[in-house]
Amino acid sequence: MITFADPVIRATMxxxxxxxxxxxxxxxxxxxxLIPSLNLLSFFAKPGRSYLFNVDRNPVLHGVLKKTFYNQFCAGESKQETKACCxxxxxxxxKGVILTYAKEMVFDHSTAKPSLHADEAAKSETSSARDSVIEEWRVGTLATVDMIDKGDILALKTTGGxxxxxxxFHRGELPPQQMMDALDEIATKCKQRGIQIIIDAESQYFQKGIARTSLELMRKFNREPKVVIYNTYQAYLKNQPKYLQHHLAEAEKDGFTLGLKLVRGAYMLSDDRSLIHDTxxxxxxxxxxxxxxxxxxxxxxxxxxxxxPALNLFLASHNKESLITAQRLHAQREKDGLPTVPIGFAQLHGMSDEVGFSLxxxxxxxxxxxxxxxxxxWGSMGECVAYLLRRAVENRDAVLRTQDEFNALKKEVWRRMGFGRA
Ligand SMILES: Cc1cc2nc3c(=O)[nH]c(=O)nc-3n(C[C@H](O)[C@H](O)[C@H](O)COP(=O)(O)OP(=O)(O)OC[C@H]3O[C@@H](n4cnc5c(N)ncnc54)[C@H](O)[C@@H]3O)c2cc1C
Incomplete structure (x- = not known):
């Protein structure tokens, strides 16, 4: 856990x-x-690697990644590790944690292929009655619910099915009934335990169906002022206003509360660039x-x-300016007795603690x-490596922020070695 901004907290790390x-x-x-590290992570993220380059099977590779990137950004590979980290x-x-089970599929626009493990494709094809990949995802997600407490949030990567x-999802349809039943079971359990759910936004290739599924879940479960389900909207997409307007209209028509989790968007490396704002x-x-x-x-x-319509806003970002401006506007409107909506904030583990502490x-x-x-x-190294790659890309893009973090940490390392003051 890093806390760069405050020298006192930094000194206790x-x-x-x-x-x-x-x-x-x-x-x-x-x-x-960074560039060679990104290339290496990108290489490991591709499925079907031989023993030598398989992050789950090669113990040396696993150990090196675990002690560095994994422990920085992920909670754990087991229930025990994950609970301790939360x-x-x-x-x-x-206020609490948002926990995700890492299993997902990322669609690479440049190769026009989803990152799909060969054994999983086989499992999904062979079973006519029950799809064992969906079943594994259901079990893994229910295990995730057991690792968090009332007031925490469960985030779902639904392509993990x-x-x-x-x-x-790619056809813009709801997933198979088995997956809908799994989602229903998970949402019911979370509602009973006072845990909210976020449906993550993923690669554009899948997003049409994901958004449609989220809409159906919001329609069913968001019947009170506080939402059970948030859908994620990616502001970097040129067509995002179209989706959001549609969902606002549905919420208004059917009288449910819209859960609006807003992100900028994390799939610039793999998605079709023409769909994303130019700057x-x-x-x-x-x-x-x-x-x-x-x-x-x-x-x-x-x-x-x-x-x-009734709406709960949730801002997932590391952009301090966006977040502090939003919080102050919200507080001011409440003070002035003007209409506004409930708001929450989140940052990713291992990133931008100073933004969270400022809030x-x-x-x-x-x-x-x-x-x-x-x-x-949380998840095995193999399940988490695509997630780790996205975090590394974000750090590359946040040049100023990472430089500040580097300088602050360097100062603290030097101080502990007896060469200076924090
Ligand atoms: C708690 C949490 C949950 C998240 N969940 C999701 C999720 O479900 N789905 C998802 O896709 N992302 C998710 N993200 C990641 C998020 O989308 C961003 O990638 C990340 O937070 C960096 O953006 P930022 O708002 O922190 O701010 P900044 O660092 O200010 O912005 C960086 C972002 O700006 C955009 N950008 C950068 N360069 C350009 C350019 N040249 N043209 C157009 N746009 C550009 C990109 O979206 C980039 O990620 C999540 C982030 C957090 C903190």
Whole structure:
């Protein structure tokens, strides 16, 4: 766990954690180290690697990745490791954790292939009555629910259900009934235990069906002011307003609460670039525009010429400016007695702790800190490697942030070696 901004907290980091964070920050802030590391991770992320390059089977490779990238960004490979990591995150003062089971499929636009393990494709094809990949995902996801507590959040990568699910998603259809039943079972269990669910947004290849499935789950489960299900909207997509307007209209028509989790989008490396805004500034404007509109209860014609539906907003981002601006606008509107919507925040485990801590210092109209969560992922090394690759790409893109982190950690390493002060 890294906390770069505050020298006091930084000084209390265990040595092993400090050295790991320093190692990752060194790689992330130096292009000549990061590019080969990205290429290596990208190589390991491809399924069907021989023993030597198989991250689950080669113990040396597994050990090196585990002590470095994995422990920085992921919670654990077992229930015990994961629970211990979740506790360490909440002990830092966050409202709770968001936990995901890593199993997913990523569609690579350049090769036009999903990252699908050969054995999983076979399992999915051979079983006519029951699809064993869906069953494995259901069991793994229910195990995830058992690792978290009331008030925590479960995040779902629904492509983890395997080829049959992915194919349906690509056609823009709901997944097979077995998967719908699994989702229903998971949502019912979470609702009973006071755990909210986030459906993650994934590769564009699958997104049409994922959004449709989320909509059906929101329609069924979000019948109270506080949502059970959030759907994820990717602001970097040129067509995102179309989806969001459709979902707002459905919420208004059917009287359910829309769970709007907003991200910028993480699949630039593998998705069709033409679907994504041309510049970062356009993505930022789209993101901040949706946030501002939701907090004013005015998005497109919703809130002006037609009613604004009930909505819970959840901002998943490391962009301090977007988040602090949103929190202050929300607090101000509450203080002024103006209409607004409930808001929550999250950052990823191993990234941007200073953003989370800055948010925790803010105060709402009730004098309380906002709800800030830490989001982590658990699963075997092989299941987590595509996720690790996306985090490494984000660190590459956040050049300024990683340079600041590197400088702060370097200072602390030098201080402990007796060469300077924090
Ligand atoms: C808790 C949490 C959950 C998440 N869940 C998901 C999820 O379900 N699905 C998902 O896709 N992502 C998810 N993400 C990742 C997210 O989409 C971003 O990739 C990541 O957070 C970096 O964006 P940022 O908002 O933190 O800010 P910044 O660092 O300010 O923005 C970086 C982002 O801007 C966009 N961008 C960068 N360069 C360009 C460019 N040239 N043109 C157009 N756009 C550009 C990209 O989206 C890039 O990731 C999640 C992030 C968090 C913190």
């Amino acid at each position: 265990p040595l092993q954690m400090l050295l790991r964070s320093f190692f990752i920050a060194t790689i992330s802030s130096k292009k000549y180290l 506790k360490s995150l909440t002990d830092l003062g966050f 395997g080829p049959a699910v992915g194919e349906a 970062k500034e356009q993505t930022d404007a789209a993101y901040n525009g949706i946030v501002e509109g939701a907090l004013h209860q005015k998005l497109w014609d919703f809130g002006t010429s037609r009613p604004f 925790l210092k803010e105060r709402g109209a009730d004098g309380k800190a906002p709800d800030v969560f830490k989001c982590s992922t």
